Amino acid sequence: MGIIIGIDVGISTTKVVGLRDGSVVAPIRITAADPVTSLYGALGKYMHDNGIAFSEVEHVMLTGVGAAYVRGDVYGISSSRCDEFVADALGARYESHLDHAVVVSMGTGTSFVMCQGSDIRHIGGIGIGGGTLQGLSRIMLNTSDIRQVSALAMQGDIRHINLLIGDISAQPLPGLPMEATASIFARAQNDASKEDIACGIISMVLQSIGSAAVLAAQGTGCRDMVLIGNLSLLPQCKDIFPALERLYGVRFHIPKYSQFCTAIGAALAYTR
Helix, strand or coil, rough: CCEEEEEEECCEEEEEEECCCCEEEEEEECCCCCCHHHHHHHHHHHHHHHHHHHHHEEEEEEHHHHHCCCCEECEEEEEEECCCCHHHHHHHHHCCCCEEEEEECCCCCCEEEEEECCCEEEEEEEEECCHHHHHHHHHHHCCCHHHHHHHHHHHHHHCCEEHHHHHHHHCCCCEEEECCEECCCCCCCCCHHHHHHHHHHHHHHHHHHHHHHHHHCCCCCCCCCECHHHHHCCCHHHHHHHHHHHCCCEEECCCCCHHHHHHHHHHHHHHH
């Protein structure tokens, strides 16, 4: 069997992975002005960098919102399309080794997919994600560079922005520790530093996603959440999601190739 290539085509960003004998081969990410340019550029670079000939590729699987802009085969290689929610679930399950989990795909917005064995169901979503982070940062910090915002946030203090339970109560409330958030941005002042604002924006986005994931799983008996997408790489995830674990009694998992899970899932869909 040749290599199976999975491609997650966004509007401007494309992620490519190969699956050979069940193993992930050197995933890459490319950004371009439009999805077609991004797709062809990413696939060409991927094959060149890994020394893969066209004859070695058995099939190309496309997914993501940008896949609709691409018709027919890619570079003359046999190609198919895969539903993005299915790709999310298959990739997250493969990377996390969990058969029962809520897959939290943090893209421009955020979707929630229930994966229980072979049963894959989209159970909801929210319009908060990387697009929210970029938009608010553009307005409040004059930049939409998430890496720059994340670096600023590392120097900020969330206590200058959010109102905590400890600020309004002399003792913990039932199920709510003193460090839990009572109100997001409630303490922000008009002279807040850029570092504190960046910290507040990232905290708001990640907390909202985590809390919404827990609510989406209510009544399912599922306590495992698999975080995928670019936002899962933010260093702030290492602080915010463990705090949510303690608050809600759930487990958040970030797989090794979390940002490439959808592309991995697309490739897996071919063998499925």
